[in-house]
Amino acid sequence: xxxxxxxxxxxxTGTVAEDYAxxxxxxxxxxxxxxxAPQVYRTNSVVPEYFRFGxxxxxxxxxxxxxxxxxxxxxxxxxxxAISKYSACFY
Amino acid sequence: xxxxxxPDPKIREQILEDPQTAPIPDVQKEMFRFAExxxxxxxxxxxxxxxxxxxxxxxxxxxxxxxxxxxxQTWFTMSADGGGIPMEGDALSGPGVGLTREHYxxxxxxxxxxxxxxxxxxxAPETHGASWAGTDLEAPGYLEAxxxxxxxxxxxxxxxxxxxxxxxxxxxxxxxxxxxxRPQSEKLEPRHHAMVRALVSQLTRCAYSQxxxxxxxxRSCGDEAWDRIAHAGADPxxxxxxxxxxxxxxxxxxxxYKVTDKDVQSFREAGLDDAAYVDVLNTTSIQVSLDRLANSxxxxxxxxxxxxx
Numbered sequence: 001x002x003x004x005x006x007x008x009x010x011x012x013t014g015t016v017a018e019d020y021a022x023x024x025x026x027x028x029x030x031x032x033x034x035x036x037a038p039q040v041y042r043t044n045s046v047v048p049e050y051f052r053f054g055x056x057x058x059x060x061x062x063x064x065x066x067x068x069x070x071x072x073x074x075x076x077x078x079x080x081x082a083i084s085k086y087s088a089c090f091y
Numbered sequence: 092x093x094x095x096x097x098p099d100p101k102i103r104e105q106i107l108e109d110p111q112t113a114p115i116p117d118v119q120k121e122m123f124r125f126a127e128x129x130x131x132x133x134x135x136x137x138x139x140x141x142x143x144x145x146x147x148x149x150x151x152x153x154x155x156x157x158x159x160x161x162x163x164q165t166w167f168t169m170s171a172d173g174g175g176i177p178m179e180g181d182a183l184s185g186p187g188v189g190l191t192r193e194h195y196x197x198x199x200x201x202x203x204x205x206x207x208x209x210x211x212x213x214x215a216p217e218t219h220g221a222s223w224a225g226t227d228l229e230a231p232g233y234l235e236a237x238x239x240x241x242x243x244x245x246x247x248x249x250x251x252x253x254x255x256x257x258x259x260x261x262x263x264x265x266x267x268x269x270x271x272x273r274p275q276s277e278k279l280e281p282r283h284h285a286m287v288r289a290l291v292s293q294l295t296r297c298a299y300s301q302x303x304x305x306x307x308x309x310r311s312c313g314d315e316a317w318d319r320i321a322h323a324g325a326d327p328x329x330x331x332x333x334x335x336x337x338x339x340x341x342x343x344x345x346x347x348y349k350v351t352d353k354d355v356q357s358f359r360e361a362g363l364d365d366a367a368y369v370d371v372l373n374t375t376s377i378q379v380s381l382d383r384l385a386n387s388x389x390x391x392x393x394x395x396x397x398x399x400x
Contacts, residue, residue: 002176039176042174043171046366047369061163073148073153074118078096079161080160080164080167083161084164085123086129088346
């Protein structure tokens with residue numbers, strides 16, 4: 001149970017609905033099957049401007065959902081893991 | 092996240108315990124070192140940190156990429172911890188690799204940013220360019236972002252030059268700067284928003300951001316507020332709403348993993364709503380994410396604040 005009110009997909013309108021569709025589509029493309037928007041984005045669904053910020057970050061990380069970035073010296077996912085590890089982020 | 096990269100559970104365990112002792116490539120060890128300094132004390136980073144990355148083969152664009160990824164992931168970790176979200180069923184981190192919340196709480200000891208007054212004040216990095224890292228100030232993406240900044244702020248912030256080697260991220264940074272200009276919810280007053288930004292930039296000791304956060308605070312609360320803000324949370328004479336907001340911002344900035352549902356409750360008891368809570372959470376996490384980015388790359392402070400028009 002999240003700490004704050006969450007606007008779920010079926011309740012969303014406007015930009016929140018658009019962003020839910022993009023985020024879910026981006027992850028679905030990456031996993032090869034239909035995936036709902038991950039929980040981490042939902043924290044901000046009650047303020048559309050911040051929900052949009054989450055969607056924009058997914059866009060820049062995935063090249064607008066294409067997931068076609070050239071490999072770097074270390075996988076990006078490992079860099080993100082390292083930040084999470086030192087942040088002691090359980091999620 | 093670790094499972095597909097390191098199928099061997101022993102290596103995963105070593106990475107979780109201490110990546111510097113794990114049998115992984117030097118470039119990965121340097122990345123973990125960079126990430127640790129980025130999260131724990133970005134204000135202590137210097138040109139030598141970037142030299143170490145160059146020594147293991149990173150290009151200037153790679154260095155900016157790691158700092159940018161760190162900035163982005165900072166926001167994700169704080170959104171997750173601040174929102175108290177449930178775990179994904181198929182997670183590849185945390186419980187997905189056999190870890191418990193106790194592991195995180197124990198490993199977090201010593202990760203805390205020192206309290207205000209316990210560490211040095213922010214100092215401007217020494218650099219003649221936009222930052223310690225390489226730049227490409229002729230790139231089309233940068234020039235487009237520079238035009239946006241000129242129109243919005245009347246000048247081009249050094250932060251944009253510092254990240255010019257990663258032009259795909261400009262729209263993220265631009266939106267972050269826009270969101271930081273004012274509250275995004277009805278119940279959070281502009282003065283509370285300005286206080287949060289000022290407090291956070293003091294906690295992160297970010298000389299780059301303090302040019303803007305100090306000016307924003309002065310506009311809402313007067314010049315004397317800058318020195319008062321560090322102690323406002325502990326001052327019983329502080330307005331209760333102000334105290335709730337500042338206590339929460341400091342908690343998120345220093346150790347977001349300690350946030351609980353009681354923090355949301357304190358907002359409600361002070362007459363604020365969930366949107367205001369999310370607003371303070373994001374103002375804090377976006378400010379921290381940009382401050383770590385600026386600190387880690389040594390972005391030279393601008394001569395004037397970014398206040399928006």
